[in-house]
Each structure stands twice: as structure tokens, then as C-alpha cells.
Amino acid sequence: MDKHITAPFDKKQVEDLHAGDYVYISGVIYSARDAAHKRMYDTLIENENDESKLPIQLEGNVIYYLGPTPARKGQVIGSAGPTTSSRMDKYTPLILSKGLNGMIGKGKRSQTVIDAIVENKAVYFAAVGGAGALLSKCIKKSEVVAYDDLGTEAIRKMTVENLPVIVVIDSKGNNLYETAVADYLKQQE
Secondary structure, eight states: OOEEEEEEEHHHHHHHHTTEEEEEEEEHHHHHHHOHHHHHHHHHHHHHOOGSSSSSOOTTTEEEEEEEOOOOOOHHHHHHHHBBBBTTTTEEEEEETTTTOEEEEEEOOHHHHHHHHHHTEEEEOOOOOOOOOHHHTTEEEEEEEEEEGGGSSSEEEEEEEEEEEEEEEEEEBBBHHHHHHHHHHHHOO
């Protein structure tokens, strides 16, 4: 089912999303990759989980695992394809506990992350890998808001319009990577 949501969004909207839903996200989301996640994680640990010490508010927001290429003249951002999500798995449970509602990336997540998604009523979306040039057209505004020294891995605040994603793991733990394989095998019988 196709759904349109505006970010940031609340837990009720998260609960209405189901593994396999096609979703078009508009609104404000943030980009962060490995190095930015490590810094946020370390900041939380060093400051006894005080999220006010983070450079962005996590509550209700979405993080896109993205390190864009440099923008060409006249463009808002360069290629904006997703990064492999498992590289953030070590940091994700703590970050989800601070109110993050959604993550966008590609690939499977660990069982620890899936458990944290369910516990915190969050959602994991997949964006199509290899389609970064097309995905960049959905980003209407982009500005570095933290960790500028990390270059492409800096945290960016991005305004998106109809960014196409698929719900892979919903707030109940349903995992499209598992159910799609099971459904395919059932059809082959």
C-alpha cells in the first residue's frame, strides 16, 4: 500500500506503517553515517545519556544513512543513495531510545536492532541502493548542521519531497527481508 507521511512524525503514524508498505516521505529528515553515529553515541555515553548534548533533536525524527557526493553546480546535493545500515547497528539501540522514529538505509539489521525497533516503536525503511542520482532529486534543501569536519559524513538537515522508501521492519518487528522470502518460497510450492 502506498502511503504519504510528513517528517517528523509521531508514534501513531509509525504504528500505522507495515512491512512492505511503499512510503513517500516529505518534510525534514537528517543524514548521518558511521562517524556521526559514533560521535552521537560517544556524546550520550560521556554525558550520562543526556540527549540535550546532541547536535540534533532525535525525538520524532528520521535519520537517512547517507553520505552524499558533492553537489554539482545548480544542484542541492550530489548523489544521495543509502549506506549499508548494519554499520550503524552498534549505535542504533541507544539512539532509538532517545526517540528516533525512523531510519532509512539498505540491507539487513541485527536482531538487537530489530528488538530495539519494537521496544521503541520505530520503523526501518529501505531506499533503493544504486539509485542515488534519482533519490537526490527528492531533496529540495540540504544544510550541514553538525560535525562539519566529517565532510560527507557530517549531519545534514534536509527538506525532502516524496522521497520513496519501503518499510522493511515495522514497529511490531515484521521484517520484509524474511517475509518476502517466505512468501516467494510458498508460491514456488
